[in-house]
Amino acid sequence: MTIDKTFDPAAIEARWYSHWENTNGFRPERPDAEPFTIVIPPPNVTGSLHIGHALDNTLQDILVRHARLKGKDALWVVGTDHAGIATQMVVERQMNAAGEKRTDLTREQFVERVWAWKEESGGTITGQLRRLGASCDWANERFTMDPGFSRAVLKVFVDLHAKGLIYRDKRLVNWDPGLGTAISDLEVETREVQGKFYHLRYPLEDGSGFIAVATTRPETLLADMMVAVHPTDERYTAMVGKRVTLPITGRSIAIGTDEHADPELGSGAVKITPGHDFNDFEVGRRAGFAAGEMLNMLDAKARVVQVADGLIPDAYLGLSVKDARVAVVAALEEAGLLDRVEDRTIQTPYGDRSGVVIEPWLTDQWYVDAKTLAGPAIEAVRSGAIKVVPESWTKTYYNWLDNIQPWCVSRQLWWGHRIPAWFDAEGTAFVALDEAGARAQAGDDRVLTQDEDVLDTWFSSALWPFGTLGWPDETAKLAKHYPNDVLISGFDILFFWDARMIMQGLEFMGEVPFRTLYLHGLVRAPDGAKMSKSKGNTVDPLGLIDRYGADALRFTMAAMESQGRDIKLDERRVEGYRNFATKLWNAARFAQSNGIGGSTTLEPPRAEQAVNRWILGETAKTVQALDLALADLRFDEAANTVYQFVWATFCDWYLELIKPALGAEADAGAAAETRTVAGWVLDQILVMLHPFMPFITEELWHALATRDHDLIVAAWPMADARAMDPAASQEIDWTIRLVGEIRAARAELNVPPGAKLVAHVRDASEVTRARLASQAAVLARLARIEAVSFEPAVGGAAQVVVDEATFVLPLDGVIDLEAERARLAKGIAVAEKERDALAGRLGSAAFVERAKPDAVAKAREDHALRSAEADRLRAALARLG
């Protein structure tokens, strides 16, 4: 098949992807091979591919394809996450747009609606992953709410409950009034907002005056239950035990002591609202209030409701927090109880999904005893059972786990795993896999109703590394592929997901979920700003694929992924790697038009020609470097290594160096050898490049030869040190340097590009003479040296020095002698500067005595070389007169 003149990525991508998928290319049968396993961070079913996915999945695909090429039983588990809140929001939003509300439906109807939506558009992101080239095991695609996975989720809940690691508790939670559900600490983001610091006066009941308190939330006084001062604060000693009459409600509350009150802050006295502030909750508990007694003045939508003692005036009922604040402040001011108001920036909690202010709210929820689960998770990283890359994240990991709080896992939503707990009329909970189990626990036929709540999405996704492999059944797949090898994720979900997988994996499998945790950064806009839809600075990966091809996008992601850094994505970079793909395409076209096809051997072919022996050695070096980089998860280094080899070594030099050998008048034996070697090297390039650029490489693999297998399952090249040939390397290295020197001289002296020159060589060793003979055709072609003479030259000439020899290129009449003098002077200056620097170092006794012997020897050697070079250049300059 003749390779087209132009490379059109779109024309080949879809074709190869479906070919691979249809021929089981992603998961060939390799029952006896060493396993290699990665699980995808399951994208939300609601999602579409954004640039962060492109990065994350490109890195995973590189590792999986590399492992597959190395002959491993490579498994990339794929699936999607039901994403409770996000998905429910999407469907609700659609309903709202159609003039409907979720609450118009029964729970069952709504959930049915979500499933229908999932069937219809849940495939968007998986289709987009295919466009990226992700070689996932689609035949076993999972979903966090599919029956098997759900079974795992319920079992984990029930087992943790049986072990006392899940319990029900009434305490303050982060309540999202926008979504009407509790959320976990992690789902709260603190923002700084401009607010006010109100200084209030609470009248003492005995009429002896006031106590001043300061607050950013005056409206909560409607549910105040005490005023606290620090036990050692002498200003208030006399007041402790007195009571104050709260403004507005007239509630009588006590002045008590608590360590929480900071004498330095405000007046030193603080109002305590146990039902609406996390600190105050603790103070209230210490003061002897049971959770059930704490006054609650807000409903689920954060509107004021009557409290238990009924003391809130009707005028306040139904107000939003914001309106209540205005009303309370106005009432206080009118009563002369507002001392003063200061401007102040306040740390305010917002829901990360809803964007509304979070209220601490007193409810019954299910909690996971995260503290207990955290111990082994900390140990797993500390002991090295899990290697975190880059390592600097371990500190953040420890810090979070060391201070971990109980994890609230119940959500007041309809979409998700319904909590397997049944309550009787008294509120006693029976936790079991199903109602029958709960009933068995209850032991009689009393009425049981299942908990209305569902589980936090992250509770289920934490089970992904083993739940997707068949757990709780002890399947062969589970035994083979757990622990996974690597988990790749953005650092933004280190706590949400990675740490919880480690906790649950250790608890239920008794073994870490993965050996290596690789955390990558965020993809940012070219100016370093965070990409967001609201800023309108997002880059659509599919648009980039349309414009430059998936291969170019993937290569960009790999080349820019250096550990521990965010990526500033500039589209020009993608363009550059599209150019690289085109370069490869054209190299293959050149090969094809010169009778170079695919190779028939895995082993490097035997070669006599120096240029061929050299490129075989360079190939082996590249394989080594690439393997090393991939083993270290240095994606940038891996990408750059292949890039340099393909473009600079193979295209710029090797293909140019072999052109003479492929010509009509060339020796037939040498030509045949060169075709064989070139074909073999090109094959290795395609294999090495395949993890990064799967589409173009598969296309060229088949275009260059008839193959009995696809590239996706070809054999990774072996880094064979025997391929290294020092003599050949030196000869080609010499050739490259000589050509480079002559080209530079010609260009700087404005010698017409087509002009053919004779090289008069001085001081040439036997080796150089032999090389000049064997490389004559190359020099003629690449440096336009039509003949070599060992006679002295006459007239004006350009001169270049390579090793021991000086090459004099007569340019009588053409040359600008001044320009050549300047050029030589520059070369002399460079050589002498380095020579003198080395001489200085060698002249220091301290260096010679204390530096490593290797370093001293190297300095001596370099000094001799530089010194000789400077002398030769000076001699050349002298000859010019």
Next chain:
RNA sequence: GGGCGGUUAGCUCAGCCGGUAGAGCGCCUGCUUUACACGCAGGAUGUCGGCGGUUCGAACCCGUCACCGCCCACCA
């Protein structure tokens, strides 16, 4: 208040175990050359954030300061 990362060419970034500072893009000059102008050849460009220390030798190790970014944290 803690913790982490960053500061290297005009831009974006590499630089491993301390031994003569690199790449891509951009810029300048030239070029129908057995593939490729999405290309070829050549070229210019650095107080490695500041200061101090360790060392024969520091972009790299240590200390410190400055600025930028991120994460965590209950100061009402």
